[in-house]
Amino acid sequence: MNAMTKSASDLRRAARDHIRTPRLETPFHERLMALSEVNDWYDWAGYKAPHSLFDAELEYFAIRSTAALFDISPMVKYRITGPDAERYLNRLTLRDVRKLAVNRVHYTAWCDDHGHVLDDGTLFRLGEQEFRLCCQERHLPWLLDSAFGFTVDLHEETEEIAGLALQGPTSYAVLRDAGFAGVERLKPFDIAAFPHDGGEVTISRTGFTGDLGYELFLPRAKALSLWDRLWTAGQPHAIRAIGYGALNQTRIETGFIVANADFVTAEAALRSDRVRMPDEIGLDWLVDPDKPNFNGRRAILDARRNGTLKHILVGLEIEGNVPAEHAIVYYRKKHEAGLVTAAIWSPTAKRNIAIASLERPYGSKFTEDLWVEIYALRELKYQKLMKRAKIVPRPFVKLARRTATPPGLR
Incomplete structure (x- = not known):
């Protein structure tokens, strides 16, 4: 009995200590903290990360108009x-x-x-x-x-390696002016190592914004000197630091998905009907059935052959300008068809767009007469809006500069 009591006490103490434990700080936290005007932080894999630093809308336009720095160290x-x-x-x-x-x-x-x-x-x-x-x-x-x-x-090596995403139309100009000679030769998905502060920084032409952009990785000890190098070179190019809110808008425009937001990962799912196969979240193009055996191969190919796939992820364009985040999708206004997983009014596309997970045959066989049920908060009262939706291709926004090599000068 005493042992059981002690065990319960230890569990309660551990729970309290967990709450008291501060979130980890990334190698760039000192710079982000100095730039933060709104103190808007969230938890990213145990790290303190900015949801926004000054204004999410202006941060979005930094990505699409100039250059934006985003701390990806918690990845x-x-x-x-x-x-x-x-x-x-x-x-x-x-x-x-x-x-x-x-x-x-x-x-x-x-x-x-x-x-x-x-x-x-x-x-x-x-x-x-x-x-x-x-x-x-x-x-x-x-x-x-x-x-x-x-x-x-x-x-x-999450703790050991610092990461930065530099995204936007002037991102190449920032790297060029920072002295990274030869970075213009990087094609999309290329990697190269460049000297920095007595060591090396690995730069890849990758990103999560659908824009011209790069990701930079280097040892934690050299993180702040890299930030300062980019920040100084970026001043003539209107560089800005951004938080996840702005990044999330651009990834939706590009049609990219996020684990445990647009789909529930198999290890995180509490209910068996929440898991998804690659074909059910738009990742069918990743599956290479001609290569040697891989985890899940038989189940994936059997589901394709037997027609047992249960869900489909689609892009939606919705009438009006009220974002339909987490709205229920209906067929003919009465048959529940699925759920919107991400939605915004796109400033670049000038469209009300969304990503939705639908239950087949909706979205595959039945693609017309779809509606979303939006609850818009108007002066402390929710107003129910039924808005027509149509399935459209992703990405919603496609920018030629993302793949231009060498990048255009801005």
Whole structure:
């Protein structure tokens, strides 16, 4: 009895200590804190991260009009090395890693044995048998279990490696003026190493905004000197630091999805009907059925062959200008068809857009006469709005400068 009482007491104390424990600070926190005017922070994987720094709307326009700096250090990062690294990752992920050249990046996802998506992310090939896997959630136990039988070394380097996203039409000009000679040769999804402060910074032409942009990774100790180098070079180009609110708007315009927002990861799902296969969240194009066996292959191909896929992720254009975030989607105004997972009024597209998860056959067989039920707060009273929606292709916004090589000068 005493042992049980002590155990319960220890649990309560641990819970209190967890609440008291401050969120971790990223290597760039000192600079972000100095720029923050609104004290608008949120928790990103245990780190204190800005939702906005001064004004989310103006931060959005910094991405689309000038250059924006976003701290991506909390993104979970794994270093995977060893003689079986390629073979291991080919077994783990959906795409054929053998086709990924050194100094290239590709977007990918990985599933459990039932074909349900565990997460999506980017895979950087830094050498013949040296990779960095970046993702939203922590997966070290799963990655270690999946490594059984392979000669690989797995190491989480989230704490050790600082990351910055530099996005927007003047992002190349900032890097050029900061002295990163040769960065103009980077094509989309290329990687290269550049000297910085007695060491190296890895720059990839990647991002989450659908705009011209780059991601920079380097050891934590050199983080602030990189920030200052970019910030100084960026002043003539109207550089701004931004938070997630602005980034989220641009990723919706580009039609990108976010784990545990647009779909529930297999490890996070509490109910069996919440999990999704790649084809159910628009990731069917990642699946390479011609490569050697990979996690979930049989289940994914069986679902395709047997027609048992239950959901579909679609882009919607909605009448009016009230964002339909978390609105219910209906067919003929009465049959519940699904849920909007992300929505905004797009300043660039000048359209009311959304990403929605629908239950088949809605969105596949029945694509017309769709409606969304929006509750708009007007002077302390909710007004129900039924607005017509139509399925449209993603991305909602497509910018030529994202892929232009060399980038245009601004």
